[in-house]
Amino acid sequence: xxxxxxxxxxAPLTVDGVLDEAFWKDTPVATDLIDQRTHQxxxxxxxxxxxxxxxHLYVAVECLDDDMTEIHAAERREDxxxxxxxxxxxxxxxxxxxxxxxxxxxxxxxxxxxxxxxPSGVFNYGWSAEWxxxxxxxxxxxxxxxxxxxxxxxxQRKDGQIWGFNVTRCLRRTDTTSxxxxxxxxxxxxxxxxxxxxxxLADTVFKRxxxxxxxxxxxxxxxxxxxxxxxxxxxxxxxxxxxITTAWTLNxxxxxxxxxxxxxxxxxxxxxxxxxxxFFREGDELMRMPHRLYYSRRFTDITAGAKASGNWNEYNxxxxxxxxxxxxxxxxxxxxxxxxxxxxxxxxxxxxxxVADSEFTGGHSRVVSADGYxxxxxxxxxxxQLSGADDRLSDHWRHVTKNRFDYLGDSTLIYATYPWEFNLxxxxxxxxxxxxxGYIPRRNIFGPAFLARYGHxxxxxxxxxxxxxxxxxxxxxxxxxxxxxxxxxxxxxxxPKDFGFWAARHEDxxxxxxxxxxxxxxxxxxxxxxxxxEASWAGxxxxxxxxxxxxxxxxxxxxxxxxxxxxxxxxxxxxxxLGSDIVWLNRIVFDYYFTDDMWLKSSLQHRGxxxxxxxxxxxxxxxxxxxxxIVFNEVDHGEDAGRSVFTKVTYTF
Numbered sequence: 029x030x031x032x033x034x035x036x037x038x039a040p041l042t043v044d045g046v047l048d049e050a051f052w053k054d055t056p057v058a059t060d061l062i063d064q065r066t067h068q069x070x071x072x073x074x075x076x077x078x079x080x081x082x083x084h085l086y087v088a089v090e091c092l093d094d095d096m097t098e099i100h101a102a103e104r105r106e107d108x109x110x111x112x113x114x115x116x117x118x119x120x121x122x123x124x125x126x127x128x129x130x131x132x133x134x135x136x137x138x139x140x141x142x143x144x145x146x147p148s149g150v151f152n153y154g155w156s157a158e159w160x161x162x163x164x165x166x167x168x169x170x171x172x173x174x175x176x177x178x179x180x181x182x183x184q185r186k187d188g189q190i191w192g193f194n195v196t197r198c199l200r201r202t203d204t205t206s207x208x209x210x211x212x213x214x215x216x217x218x219x220x221x222x223x224x225x226x227x228x229l230a231d232t233v234f235k236r237x238x239x240x241x242x243x244x245x246x247x248x249x250x251x252x253x254x255x256x257x258x259x260x261x262x263x264x265x266x267x268x269x270x271x272i273t274t275a276w277t278l279n280x281x282x283x284x285x286x287x288x289x290x291x292x293x294x295x296x297x298x299x300x301x302x303x304x305x306x307f308f309r310e311g312d313e314l315m316r317m318p319h320r321l322y323y324s325r326r327f328t329d330i331t332a333g334a335k336a337s338g339n340w341n342e343y344n345x346x347x348x349x350x351x352x353x354x355x356x357x358x359x360x361x362x363x364x365x366x367x368x369x370x371x372x373x374x375x376x377x378x379x380x381x382x383v384a385d386s387e388f389t390g391g392h393s394r395v396v397s398a399d400g401y402x403x404x405x406x407x408x409x410x411x412x413q414l415s416g417a418d419d420r421l422s423d424h425w426r427h428v429t430k431n432r433f434d435y436l437g438d439s440t441l442i443y444a445t446y447p448w449e450f451n452l453x454x455x456x457x458x459x460x461x462x463x464x465x466g467y468i469p470r471r472n473i474f475g476p477a478f479l480a481r482y483g484h485x486x487x488x489x490x491x492x493x494x495x496x497x498x499x500x501x502x503x504x505x506x507x508x509x510x511x512x513x514x515x516x517x518x519x520x521x522x523x524p525k526d527f528g529f530w531a532a533r534h535e536d537x538x539x540x541x542x543x544x545x546x547x548x549x550x551x552x553x554x555x556x557x558x559x560x561x562e563a564s565w566a567g568x569x570x571x572x573x574x575x576x577x578x579x580x581x582x583x584x585x586x587x588x589x590x591x592x593x594x595x596x597x598x599x600x601x602x603x604x605x606l607g608s609d610i611v612w613l614n615r616i617v618f619d620y621y622f623t624d625d626m627w628l629k630s631s632l633q634h635r636g637x638x639x640x641x642x643x644x645x646x647x648x649x650x651x652x653x654x655x656x657x658i659v660f661n662e663v664d665h666g667e668d669a670g671r672s673v674f675t676k677v678t679y680t681f
Contacts, residue, residue: 112557121192146313154309251670
């Protein structure tokens, strides 16, 4: 593993993207980033320095580039994925557990983004912190400085520490991603990070970071009658110790959150929706498990909430308590508590425990679970999940709707060494296993699952990236009849001329229906997002419907402050008893930046049969701690139609 030493300094850092502080000359340099495709040092190198004071980490990065005219940089809003941009990610693993990380991003415009990651390996972009960043474009490089308070991360106040550390750079022009500490099997995993040494942090200044954010909002609905609703609430957060944080919310309002993308999918399970509300996304990285026993979108109208999360010795934990309404096959009022505890076992393995208790006016739902990810060797791993649910529920008329104990079991053996991965497992989920706070799309299934995947990157072959996979799921019911039998073959390739092709064939049986499905697609200018085009065709049968579906997607940018995403999908259906039908979805989403602190986001989604959703969100960072939002929504779903205007002001101190 590569190693670099951080330099302790007393001097302050002026964050301006100019490396003119005297201490930068004495700071050791991390370089020689490895190209993901060639496994050799990247042609365009990156120089990284890390220094620190009693309060902050200082990071200086120089991204060398011999053609600065081709720099890709468009994103100006903070905490957005840098789709289409060049970027650099600085990774820190302060407790050095090899299982989690904090990520701090910059693009050439000096736009900030941050995230964290838990043992599931899934990024949590909901994690957000206050830190400083500034970038400069020079003749042969772009340069940035970061000033990150120690107090935004969970860390320990002691001397002689070694943190996990890595640097990733994406260069769109050459379609190159490079890593300081590189492992071809698992590019981003903290267990393959290098080391940041020389961290003597016993005398760091600990700040509790009290943060109060009261808000006032009003919503006016125009749906035949005009109704106006006023609302006020409060969010509070603070750091209890250097490694434990907590947050509370009272009567929260999420009216300024972007709407979900509409869909016209053919599916026989509930649709899973990502969480966009900041209160729930904080700490979400620890809530991921093989089967989702916790799905925060179940919580709807919230009266109050509290949460705490952090590290303690060899353990990571998160706790959540919510009072209000939740929706799952009906609406329930009550209180829900959730606790998840991760135990770090040796250097890389982990055991995780989960307990949830929801007490409603009509009964209760209680869940216990244990899951783990164990390394047998570098290549061989084993994962499992064992869960039980006790549900005692009644409806408004006190009729018992559910009164039973159910279980879930999952066991998987994994082999992963670049470029191969194999998974072989067995799954058992009883018929009634559907926890109130969970998302379990299929139940009453018992049987094996298998996945084989080959993924290879190359700079000398006829492809740049080749992915092949085969998957099998073969499940019976408790009675022994076939519930589901799916076979899938997928292939995708990106050619050196920067266009890609993919194809897939699925032979699915979801009792009592055979659902064969074929899809092919083509993408042009793969490495340049704003020039890219994507077109695909899919056809087959879903239950009793034969269909052909066409999709076109095109992101484009008429000028720097107006990125646009356009998608059009049309499906031709042939239903034996109901005749033919045409279903379509037209979506256009854009951001317009009046200034870096004032923006307008629009989403227009229109589909067949008169269904339309229009959303306009105006946001303005009036001053450093004041934000103002105005939102217009129009929904027309036939009988469900209406318009509303929402405005919200927040002040953080």
